[in-house]
Amino acid sequence: MHSFIFEPQPWRVVFGAGALDKLAEEVARLGAAKALVLCTPEQRATAEDVARRLGERCAGIYDRAVMHVPVEVARAAREHAASLGADACVAVGGGSTIGLGKAIALEFGTPIIAVPTTYAGSEMTPIWGITEAGVKRTGTDKRVLPRTVIYDPTLTLSLPPALSGVSGMNAIAHCVEALYAQNANPVISLMAEEGIRALASSLPGVVADPGNLDLRTKAQYGAWLAGASLGAASMALHHKLCHTLGGTLNLPHAETHTAVLPHAIAYNSAATPEAMARVAAALGAADAAGGLYDLAVSLGAKMALRDLGMKEADIERAADLATLNPYWNPCPVTREGVLALLHAAHQGRRPQG
Numbered sequence: 001m002h003s004f005i006f007e008p009q010p011w012r013v014v015f016g017a018g019a020l021d022k023l024a025e026e027v028a029r030l031g032a033a034k035a036l037v038l039c040t041p042e043q044r045a046t047a048e049d050v051a052r053r054l055g056e057r058c059a060g061i062y063d064r065a066v067m068h069v070p071v072e073v074a075r076a077a078r079e080h081a082a083s084l085g086a087d088a089c090v091a092v093g094g095g096s097t098i099g100l101g102k103a104i105a106l107e108f109g110t111p112i113i114a115v116p117t118t119y120a121g122s123e124m125t126p127i128w129g130i131t132e133a134g135v136k137r138t139g140t141d142k143r144v145l146p147r148t149v150i151y152d153p154t155l156t157l158s159l160p161p162a163l164s165g166v167s168g169m170n171a172i173a174h175c176v177e178a179l180y181a182q183n184a185n186p187v188i189s190l191m192a193e194e195g196i197r198a199l200a201s202s203l204p205g206v207v208a209d210p211g212n213l214d215l216r217t218k219a220q221y222g223a224w225l226a227g228a229s230l231g232a233a234s235m236a237l238h239h240k241l242c243h244t245l246g247g248t249l250n251l252p253h254a255e256t257h258t259a260v261l262p263h264a265i266a267y268n269s270a271a272t273p274e275a276m277a278r279v280a281a282a283l284g285a286a287d288a289a290g291g292l293y294d295l296a297v298s299l300g301a302k303m304a305l306r307d308l309g310m311k312e313a314d315i316e317r318a319a320d321l322a323t324l325n326p327y328w329n330p331c332p333v334t335r336e337g338v339l340a341l342l343h344a345a346h347q348g349r350r351p352q353g
Helices: 019-029 041-057 071-084 094-108 161-179 186-208 213-232 237-249 253-271 273-282 286-300 316-325 335-347
Strands: 013-015 035-038 058-062 088-093 112-116 128-131 135-140 148-151
Touching: 013 019, 013 041, 013 088, 013 213, 019 041, 019 088, 019 112, 019 148, 035 041, 035 071, 035 094, 041 316, 071 094, 071 213, 071 253, 088 237, 094 112, 094 128, 094 253, 112 135, 128 148, 128 237, 135 237, 148 213, 161 186, 161 213, 161 237, 161 253, 186 213, 186 273, 186 286, 237 316, 237 335, 253 273, 253 286, 253 335, 273 286, 316 335
Parallel strands: 013 148, 035 058, 035 088, 088 112, 112 148
Antiparallel strands: 128 135
16 A cells, blocks of 8 residues: 555534534534624525524625635625624535635634535535636635534435536546545545445436435535545646636536546546546446546536537637646646647547547
8 A cells, every 4th residue: 555644624514404403503612603694696595594593693694605706706705794793604505605605714714614505515625716807716724624514415405406417526526536636545535436426326316306305315425525535635637627617717617527527537547547447436337537428418417618608719728727837637737638628528529438
């Protein structure tokens, strides 16, 4: 076995149907007196339910979270939290809302309680991202890691089937990159492989039968493992490309991860045969890249970046940005290679195993 360093994150997870009932207790456990509830405009009703559960410990609701955390939104949320004297944030939703909570924590060190309603996984990571002037900056800071994560699968029942599918594929992307990360280790690899297996076996059923709570629970379990894997391992080319496409072109987050993932995996497959074998085994597929593509198609996902709003003229610019300051990657990152990858993802072609 290779030598490795494993530094576990200080996670606290409250998991299971009805777990939201413990929210007020978890806020009190942090010693917080005024928790600001964060959400997107679309999830205002859920946030209002959360606020009622908090009672006098609720400082208010801020419902302006949006995709990719624009710096203007981050600044406005920080000012609002400061004006209310909020000493905690309860982030209810997916990556957009949890990302906004992280932007506040990055500035003030405000503790976050995350209540995920998707399978995004950012609730388990110390990774933050803020978009300014069309460029998404990311970083790692332990201050932004949520202190407690409340996983209540009943909150995912309202997530539409199409969004459930791509959100789950986004989670799988975290698992896959953790398996060949520069700082990969056996513990996280076990979690990542199990995360892929749980998501791949539950997502088709979630899409076909959205009200099935057992399958929703299994998918959220997989998402938890995916987020934990991402939080403990470094990112590579796939995440770099998706951050570039999202921040610069404002493409939808989970959908972009879904379309790019099979091609990023094909790019790295020759350099990571052991990881590819584990991905394929978890999927029950002959090869990793093809298996990921086929799973996404079975979930009804759009597999061509052109169908998500990316123009062919954007490919050159995206390749330049993605290779300007590349993340570590097991296969050397070249402009020519990234261009080929993006052209294939733009057209939505199935990678060949």
